[in-house]
Amino acid sequence: MSAKQRTGKRHPRPGRAQTQNSARSSQPSQALVKAWRELSDEQKSRELSDLVQQLPDAEKRRVLRTVTRQRVISNTFIGPIPDPDSLAKYSAINPGLVEQIVSMAEKEQNIRA
Numbered sequence: 350m351s352a353k354q355r356t357g358k359r360h361p362r363p364g365r366a367q368t369q370n371s372a373r374s375s376q377p378s379q380a381l382v383k384a385w386r387e388l389s390d391e392q393k394s395r396e397l398s399d400l401v402q403q404l405p406d407a408e409k410r411r412v413l414r415t416v417t418r419q420r421v422i423s424n425t426f427i428g429p430i431p432d433p434d435s436l437a438k439y440s441a442i443n444p445g446l447v448e449q450i451v452s453m454a455e456k457e458q459n460i461r462a
Contacts, residue, residue: 430454
C-alpha cells in the first residue's frame, strides 16, 4: 500500500502560486544582499553580533563555532619588503620604521649583487 493510499492525501507539488511567491521573496533578499555589501566591516560585525545575541544558547554556540572556523584569514607576501598594508601598520607604530626596513632591504640587495 502506498503512502497516498494509506493517508488519502497527496504531497503538494510546487505550482504556479508557489513559484510566483518564491520569485517575489527573492527580490527583497537581493535588496538585502546589496545593502549588506554596502555596509562597512565594522557595521557588519555589529549587525551580526546583535543577531547572534538574540539566538538561543545552543544555536548561538553553533553559529559562533562556525564563524570562528571560517574567519581565519591568511595573507602571504613574498619579497624583501613587507606588503603595503603591513608597511602602513609599521609606520603607525613608528614613523621612521618604514625607511629603516627599506634601507635594510636595499643593503641586502647590494650584498647579494
